[in-house]
Structures are given as structure tokens and as C-alpha cells.
Amino acid sequence: MAGSLQTDTQLSADVLLDDSRLPKVPEPGAMVIFGASGDLTARKLIPALYDLATQRRLPMKFAVVGVSRTQMSHDEFRKKLRKTLNEQRAGKVRDSVWESFCGSVFYLPGDTKKAETYQELKDFLKRLDGERGTRGNRAFYLASSPTLFPAVVEKLGEAGMNRGENGGWARLVIEKPFGRDLESAKELNTGIRRYFEETQIYRIDHYLGKETVQNIMALRFSNSVFEPLWSQHYVDHVQITVAEDIGIGTRGAFYEEAGALRDIVQNHLMQVLCLTAMEPPVAFDSEGVREEKVKVLKSVRRIPRDKVGEFAVRGQYTSGWVWGEEVSGYREEKNVAPDSTTDTYVALKLFIDNWRWAGVPFYVRAGKRLPKRVTEIAIQFKRTPHAPFAGAENLEPNILVVRVQPEEGVSLKIGAKVPGSGFRIRSVNMDLLYGTAFLEEVPDAYQRLLLDLMLGDPTLFIRADETESAWDILDPVISSWAESEKVAFYPAGSWGPAESEELVARDGREWRRP
Amino acid sequence: MAAAVIGESRSAPEGGAMSVEQIERGLARLRMNEDGSLGARASVLNLIVVTDEESAPEIAQVVSSLSGHYPCRAIIMISDPDEERSKLDVSLSAFCSLRHGIPGGTGNQICAEQITIHAEGPPAAHLESLAGPLLLPDLPVFLWYPNGRMPRPAESDGMAALADRLILDSGGVDDSEAFMRGVAHLSASGSPEVGDLQWAALSPWRSLVADLFAPPERAGELGKIKRVEVLYRPVGESRVLLFVGWLASALGWRPESAVCGERRGREFKFSGPSGEVTATLSPDSPDARLRRVRILSEECSYQVSRHRELSDVSSTVMRGDELLAERTVQLGSFDSGVLVGEELRYRGRDEVYEASLQMTAEMLDL
Numbered sequence: 089m090a091g092s093l094q095t096d097t098q099l100s101a102d103v104l105l106d107d108s109r110l111p112k113v114p115e116p117g118a119m120v121i122f123g124a125s126g127d128l129t130a131r132k133l134i135p136a137l138y139d140l141a142t143q144r145r146l147p148m149k150f151a152v153v154g155v156s157r158t159q160m161s162h163d164e165f166r167k168k169l170r171k172t173l174n175e176q177r178a179g180k181v182r183d184s185v186w187e188s189f190c191g192s193v194f195y196l197p198g199d200t201k202k203a204e205t206y207q208e209l210k211d212f213l214k215r216l217d218g219e220r221g222t223r224g225n226r227a228f229y230l231a232s233s234p235t236l237f238p239a240v241v242e243k244l245g246e247a248g249m250n251r252g253e254n255g256g257w258a259r260l261v262i263e264k265p266f267g268r269d270l271e272s273a274k275e276l277n278t279g280i281r282r283y284f285e286e287t288q289i290y291r292i293d294h295y296l297g298k299e300t301v302q303n304i305m306a307l308r309f310s311n312s313v314f315e316p317l318w319s320q321h322y323v324d325h326v327q328i329t330v331a332e333d334i335g336i337g338t339r340g341a342f343y344e345e346a347g348a349l350r351d352i353v354q355n356h357l358m359q360v361l362c363l364t365a366m367e368p369p370v371a372f373d374s375e376g377v378r379e380e381k382v383k384v385l386k387s388v389r390r391i392p393r394d395k396v397g398e399f400a401v402r403g404q405y406t407s408g409w410v411w412g413e414e415v416s417g418y419r420e421e422k423n424v425a426p427d428s429t430t431d432t433y434v435a436l437k438l439f440i441d442n443w444r445w446a447g448v449p450f451y452v453r454a455g456k457r458l459p460k461r462v463t464e465i466a467i468q469f470k471r472t473p474h475a476p477f478a479g480a481e482n483l484e485p486n487i488l489v490v491r492v493q494p495e496e497g498v499s500l501k502i503g504a505k506v507p508g509s510g511f512r513i514r515s516v517n518m519d520l521l522y523g524t525a526f527l528e529e530v531p532d533a534y535q536r537l538l539l540d541l542m543l544g545d546p547t548l549f550i551r552a553d554e555t556e557s558a559w560d561i562l563d564p565v566i567s568s569w570a571e572s573e574k575v576a577f578y579p580a581g582s583w584g585p586a587e588s589e590e591l592v593a594r595d596g597r598e599w600r601r602p
Numbered sequence: 603m604a605a606a607v608i609g610e611s612r613s614a615p616e617g618g619a620m621s622v623e624q625i626e627r628g629l630a631r632l633r634m635n636e637d638g639s640l641g642a643r644a645s646v647l648n649l650i651v652v653t654d655e656e657s658a659p660e661i662a663q664v665v666s667s668l669s670g671h672y673p674c675r676a677i678i679m680i681s682d683p684d685e686e687r688s689k690l691d692v693s694l695s696a697f698c699s700l701r702h703g704i705p706g707g708t709g710n711q712i713c714a715e716q717i718t719i720h721a722e723g724p725p726a727a728h729l730e731s732l733a734g735p736l737l738l739p740d741l742p743v744f745l746w747y748p749n750g751r752m753p754r755p756a757e758s759d760g761m762a763a764l765a766d767r768l769i770l771d772s773g774g775v776d777d778s779e780a781f782m783r784g785v786a787h788l789s790a791s792g793s794p795e796v797g798d799l800q801w802a803a804l805s806p807w808r809s810l811v812a813d814l815f816a817p818p819e820r821a822g823e824l825g826k827i828k829r830v831e832v833l834y835r836p837v838g839e840s841r842v843l844l845f846v847g848w849l850a851s852a853l854g855w856r857p858e859s860a861v862c863g864e865r866r867g868r869e870f871k872f873s874g875p876s877g878e879v880t881a882t883l884s885p886d887s888p889d890a891r892l893r894r895v896r897i898l899s900e901e902c903s904y905q906v907s908r909h910r911e912l913s914d915v916s917s918t919v920m921r922g923d924e925l926l927a928e929r930t931v932q933l934g935s936f937d938s939g940v941l942v943g944e945e946l947r948y949r950g951r952d953e954v955y956e957a958s959l960q961m962t963a964e965m966l967d968l
């Protein structure tokens with residue numbers, strides 16, 4: 089029939105959709121979630137998809153297929169998801185909308201270690217292409233234990249599912265952790281790339297889905313007043329803090345294997361470091377942004393294996409008080425070894441050996457059971473070369489703080505004259521809470537990332553060389569710590585161990601109190 | 603999230619005739635907290651509203667509700683130029699919101715300011731002389747006429763000359779036809795940019811209709827549309843006319859004839875790429891301004907229809923009796939606050955709107 093169409097009747101839906109007011113809606117497609125009976129699926133993925141669907145951001149022809157070993161029917165799976173959603177937003181889930189959404193949610197019980205699961209899945213997806221118009225497009229979301237990733241990828245590849253059906257696309261989503269050191273990350277990446285091209289791979293670091301993290305780029309690259317100062321000419325040093333007030337909760341077993349370095353520093357903190365230090369990208373697209381981030385990671389000076397003690401501090405919390413509550417120490421937590429040396433706190437001193445940052449130390453730290461939850465970047469500027477006032481030795485330097493959470497904003501510490509006779513200078517903090525300027529409801533990070541995934545935009549996902557470079561920076565620390573028993577303790581509710589203070593004090597500097 | 607914000611409304615005791623300096627000082631005083639600290643002012647735009655005595659309280663409400671999403675300096679002008687006596691009365695208020703619940707949060711306040719000016723007699727004929735000096739520098743100026751009023755083009759209208767963007771409401775008038783023609787004329791003049799709340803209200807409908815044709819196998823159907831049927835409530839006429847104008851201009855239909863149908867309904871005939879297209883507009887909806895859109899091609903029918911409770915909307919595609927696709931989503935709110943908010947997001951000319959509006963004007967001229 090298409091052949092008989094006259095050319096002037098060949099309109100595409102773009103004539104209706106090409107409009108800045110209308111949201112961009114992805115092509116039809118199916119999302120397969122491996123690990124569908126798990127926590128991430130119910131708490132994050134399905135709520136995000138439901139929100140996207142109700143806000144008309146998903147295509148009409150869309151389907152979700154959950155896979156895990158637990159035996160459930162489609163309906164049992166849907167009921168389970170609905171229950172979690174109800175718990176999250178009491179009374180706010182509309183029956184009619186949920187019914188319409190969950191009609192496109194399916195469940196397929198199966199062990200991802202077994203080949204027959206993939207044959208079944210393949211047939212089921214083909215059926216959906218016919219019945220629900222998903223057009224051979226598939227996104228495979230690996231939301232099960234990371235130890236299963238290589239097997240799932242291999243089996244997908246062997247079943248020929250690394251390519252979309254009938255010219256459709258196939259994309260693979262990988263949750264952190266991306267390996268546990270450089271070697272395993274490389275192995276994982278190589279394993280995946282035997283079947284999937286890098287352009288098909290979407291590594292999720294949900295930090296990048298946060299509006300406030302993206303705003304670091306907006307702040308740097310849409311304002312001409314900051315950028316000229318953003319270099320070794322004017323910057324004395326940079327401090328990046330990712331602090332949590334919570335402990336490890338019930339995830340003792342997981343945390344014993346991970347630790348703060350793997351759980352936070354390798355991904356979230358390195359990403360914030362990249363966004364802080366990177367050169368302006370040529371374009372805000374996947375290659376432009378990710379290329380610049382990798383350049384930063386590549387130019388981070390590697391810490392010599394025998395000097396790790398001078399550049400890194402491993403800390404662990406003991407009992408203490410956090411926000412009016414007495415909490416136990418790490419070694420007393422459930423599923424934690426009584427002599428555990430796992431890091432719940434990390435402080436590092438890094439250098440970025442490039443034209444812009446030569447000689448500027450980046451002090452970075454991340455930890456649990458610190459006094460409050462805060463993520464911030466503090467740029468401390470050099471002192472003025474000469475101050476013509478009495479007592480000028482005590483003049484404090486300017487500090488520009490970019491706060492990512494909780495209260496997003498910028499604050500600048502500047503010197504001002506104290507009113508009255510004489511010429512006394514005092515520091516004043518100027519707060520610009522640009523975050524609070526817009527009280528918009530911020531979309532959840534997963535919502536943003538899942539939409540980008542369906543749209544095929546990998547800008548906010550992590551490329552293989554990013555994960556590998558980040559591990560490469562941390563590998564000497566990991567291996568040196570593995571061979572030592574030395575841990576610096578800090579009471580819960582403090583800003584970290586004394587050793588961490590010494591790390592910066594040796595350079596004549598000190599940590600800020602965020 | 604909105605729940606994490608508490609707000610506080612503050613009004614200044616003074617009032618009456620005030621000078622510009624008195625107004626600025628009064629507003630700064632309103633931002634002062636009990637402990638003497640000054641609440642930060644965050645502003646992304648200026649919003650001037652021209653209204654009358656009767657609707658002023660409701661407008662003030664809408665403006666306060668906007669201050670969270672679009673922190674601005676709002677100037678509400680209640681004007682009555684027909685009074686003989688000159689009168690000028692100013693009152694000030696600020697809406698301060700506070701993010702709280704964050705341990706260690708600094709509790710910084712952000713305040714949005716509202717200036718209400720009551721002008722009667724000759725001053726009411728020169729509102730620009732009052733609004734101009736009160737605008738915050740370096741920020742865009744939005745001018746909102748909620749009651750179906752409309753300024754003249756900028757070269758002959760002081761208020762329009764102040765504004766970067768005009769927000770009108772073709773749904774707020776009795777003679778929407780004349781109004782639409784007026785807007786078309788104004789928008790053709792190019793300055794200021796024009797927006798219509800009734801157009802803003804169409805965004806979800808337009809995106810739902812576009813989604814129906816998004817699958818590649820259906821895109822071909824767009825060229826084969828034969829009929830469009832729209833069910834609406836009489837007050838929604840301008841919204842519906844714009845909708846049909848949008849379809850016609852996007853799909854390249856040429857308007858040919860118009861007849862007034864029964865009970866104020868209308869029927870338009872277009873020549874489309876593959877023959878005649880008929881659009882029937884029936885004002886029989888008991889509730890919603892726009893209740894249902896049905897689009898028929900040779901083979902299929904496409905429908906977007908609000909549920910009885912109105913908050914949800916269903917889309918269906920049928921071939922004969924066979925249901926090919928269906929889904930239900932939330933439609934969102936059409937409160938004036940939401941619609942004005944949508945208009946405040948946009949800067950620059952909205953070419954899709956302008957094309958739809960010109961098409962609508964052509965349809966009305968048949």
C-alpha cells in the first residue's frame with residue numbers, strides 16, 4: 089500500500105510533534121528487567137516508568153517485561169509493584185491510570201543462568217512486537233546481582249538478542265558497581281563488548297541523573313563570570329565532599345564487600361570531580377561531554393603504590409551521636425566482621441596534571457555517619473597578592489562553594505569593610521540559592537535516565553573508558569589497603585578521622601565544615 | 603517538592619499613594635525577618651497583570667501560587683479609566699517561602715514581591731507610567747490580560763511597549779471570534795510576542811493526538827484523514843478553533859467553506875492532500891471545555907477522550923470494531939495558574955501557535 093501513496097500525502101508524525109512545547113516521546117520499544125522481583129525494580133524503576141507513562145512521556149506502544157526466578161503470574165507481579173507504589177505515594181495512584189500502565193507490564197519467571205530462559209524471552213518479545221507494536225526495539229536492564237552480569241550478557245548474545253529484532257535497536261543497561269577494581273572492570277567491559285557495541289551500553293550512575301549535578305555544568309558553562317577564575321591562576325585548592333549522615337543500615341554484607349571507595353568514590357565522587365574540572369565541551373552531547381570527562385580522569389596523577397599513605401586516608405566510624413541519636417560503630421553493625429577494615433570514610437589528595445589545574449590539589453572525601461548529608465564543591469581562591477590594610481595577614485581567601493545537595497546553590501565568601509573608622513575587613517558569606525529560585529518538582533534521577541535510555545541519548549551515562557580510568561586512579565589505594573590492617577577511626581557524627589585533618593594540614597590547609 | 607516548602611504571606615501596613623522610593627523601601631522591609639536578617643529575593647521575571655476590581659482577588663491568588671515556580675516581581679494593576687476623579691492607591695505584599703526539614707539547613711528565605719496598584723481616572727489611562735519604574739532591571743517582562751482585554755500593537759500602546767511577551771486569554775470573552783481576529787492581527791505585528799492561555803491548554807491534547815500517529819505504520823494515515831469531530835462546551839470555542847487550526851496548518855489543509863451547524867455548532871470543509879476533510883465542532887459537552895477529539899481516516903478512527911471525572915484521558919485507535927491500541931494517562935490541570943505558568947516558561951515567538959492562529963483566522967473569514 090505504501091507504494092501507491094502520492095508523495096504529497098506522505099506526512100510523518102513529526103509535522104505534529106516538531107514543537108518545543110510538546111515533549112519528545114521515544115520510539116516504541118520494550119524494556120526487559122533482569123532482577124524484576126528485587127528492590128531496585130519495585131522501588132525505583134517501576135515508579136519512574138509509571139510517572140513517565142502518566143506524564144505522556146512514553147510511547148503508546150511500550151512494554152515492560154520482568155524476569156527473575158521467583159514464580160509469579162503477570163498479575164501477581166503487577167500487584168506486587170502496585171503495592172510498593174501505593175506505599176510510596178499513599179492514595180495518589182489512580183486506578184484507571186495504573187490499569188492502563190500495568191496492562192503493558194509482564195512477568196516471565198526464569199533463571200538468567202539458563203539458556204532456555206532467553207529462548208522463552210525471545211519468543212515472548214516477538215509476540216509483543218506483534219501484539220503491542222514494540223517494533224523489535226529492546227532495552228535490557230540488568231538489575232540483579234553484579235555477579236550475574238557477565239552470564240546474562242553472554243546468554244543474550246548467544247541468543248542473538250544483542251541486536252534488535254527486524255532492524256530495531258538493542259540497548260543494555262548496567263547498574264553500578266562496574267567491577268570492583270581495574271582488572272575486573274576491564275574484564276566486565278571486554279565481556280560485554282564481545283556482544284554489544286559501546287554505543288549500545290548504558291552504564292547508570294544515578295548521580296548524573298540529578299538535576300543538581302547537571303547544574304554544575306550549567307553554572308560553569310553558561311556564566312562567563314566564573315570560568316575565567318576556574319584555573320590554577322586563581323585557585324589555591326578544591327575540596328569535594330560527599331557526606332552521608334546515615335550508616336549502612338541492613339546492608340552490612342554488601343558494604344563489607346564494597347566500602348566507601350568502591351560505593352561512592354569510584355562513581356559519584358569521580359563524576360563530580362570530572363564535572364568540576366573538565367574543559368567546556370564542544371557540544372552538550374554524548375561524545376562532547378564524555379570525552380572531556382575522560383580527559384580529566386586520564387590527567388589525574390596516579391598515586392605511587394608506596395606513597396598511598398601520603399595521599400589517602402581510610403576511615404571507619406565508631407559509635408557516636410548523629411542528629412540527636414546514639415548510633416553504634418561500624419564493627420558492631422549487623423553482618424559486619426568485628427575486626428573489619430572496610431572503609432566507611434575516604435579522603436584523598438589528588439592532582440590533575442593538565443594546563444588548567446597544574447599544581448592545584450583536589451582534596452576529596454566521602455563518608456557515612458558524618459554530621460549531615462551534603463554534597464558540595466568548594467573552590468578556594470588564592471589570596472590577593474598584596475593587601476594595603478593593617479592586619480592584612482589575617483585576610484581570609486575567597487571561597488566559592490557549589491552546593492549540590494541538600495540546598496542547591498552557590499555561596500561566595502567575600503571580604504567587606506566593617507563599618508566605622510579604620511579599615512577592618514571581615515568575611516561575608518553571600519548565598520545564592522539558585523535551586524530554591526525554582527520550586528519546580530524535580531524529576532527523579534531514574535525518571536530522567538530511563539527516558540534518555542529510551543530516547544537513545546547516552547550523554548548522562550558512563551562510558552567504558554570512564555569507569556576504567558576511575559578504577560585506574562584508585563587501584564593503588566585498593567591494593568595497598570588490602571594488604572594493611574591500618575584504619576583510622578572517627579566517632580559517628582564527626583567530620584572524619586584526625587588522619588584526614590593531617591592529610592590537608594601537611595599542606596598548610598584545612599577541611600571546611602560544610 | 604512543594605511539601606518541603608512553607609510559605610508566609612506578608613503585607614505592608616502602609617498604602618495609599620506612594621512614591622517609587624517608598625514602594626521599594628516598603629518591599630525591602632517586607633523581606634526583613636523577625637531577627638533582622640533580610641530574606642533573599644530571587645527573581646526570574648517581571649509579571650504585570652491588568653485587571654478589574656472584581657477579579658483582582660482571584661488574580662492575586664493565582665499570582666501568589668505562581669511565585670514558587672516562577673519567582674518574580676508581580677505588579678497587579680486594577681484600572682478604571684472611566685472614573686472621573688483621579689485616584690492612585692498602592693499596596694504591597696511579599697510571599698516568602700522557606701525550605702525546611704533539612705538538618706543543618708540554613709533556612710534561607712526566598713521572597714517574591716507583589717505590588718498592587720489601584721488606578722482610577724486619568725492615571726488609569728497611563729498605566730505604563732506606573733508599571734515602568736517598578737520593573738526589575740535585566741529581566742523579561744510578561745504582561746497578562748486575564749479578562750479578555752487586549753492592548754494595541756506596541757507602537758501605539760505604552761503597556762505593550764513595556765512587555766516582552768503578552769499573555770492573553772481568548773477563553774475569557776463573549777465574542778471569541780472577534781477576539782481571535784484581534785489576536786491574529788496583533789501577533790502578525792510581531793511585537794510583543796503573543797501567547798494565549800487557550801493555546802497553552804491545548805499542549806497535552808496536541809501531544810496526545812500526535813502520539814496516536816507516532817508509530818511509523820500510522821504516520822501514513824495523517825495524509826488520509828477525512829473527518830475530525832470535536833466535542834466541547836461553548837466557552838471552549840476558541841480552544842477548539844485553535845485545535846482545528848493547528849491540525850489544518852500542520853497537515854496542509856486549505857480552508858474551503860464554513861457552515862454554522864445546529865445549536866451554535868460549526869462545520870468546516872478543507873481540501874486536504876488526499877481530498878476533502880470535514881471538521882465538525884459540536885458544543886454539546888456538559889462539562890469540559892474540550893471533551894473529545896475524534897479523527898477518522900478511511901480505515902481507522904483515532905480518539906482522545908476525557909473520562910467522566912475529567913482528570914484522566916484515554917486514547918484509542920480502532921479499525922472498524924477492532925481495538926488496535928488504547929491507553930489512559932493523566933491529563934494534568936487546566937487551572938489558570940498552571941496555564942499562566944506554562945506561558946511564563948516560553949520566550950520567543952511561538953511559530954506553531956502563530957501558524958495555527960492565522961489558519962484559525964482564515965477559517966473564521968470564510
Ligand SMILES: NC(=O)c1ccc[n+]([C@@H]2O[C@H](COP(=O)([O-])OP(=O)(O)OC[C@H]3O[C@@H](n4cnc5c(N)ncnc54)[C@H](OP(=O)(O)O)[C@@H]3O)[C@@H](O)[C@H]2O)c1
Nearest residue numbers: 123124125126127128156157158199200231232234263264
Ligand atoms: N536497590 C537500590 O537502590 C540500588 C541502587 C543502585 C544500584 N543497585 C544495583 O542494582 C542491582 C539490583 O539491586 P537490588 O537492590 O534490586 O537487588 P535485590 O533486591 O537483591 O534483587 C536481585 C534480583 O535478582 C534476581 N536474581 C538473582 N539471581 C537470579 C538468577 N539466577 N536469575 C534470575 N534472577 C535472579 C532476584 O530475584 P529471584 O530471587 O526471584 O530470582 C532479585 O529480583 C544490583 O547490581 C545493585 O548493586 C541497586
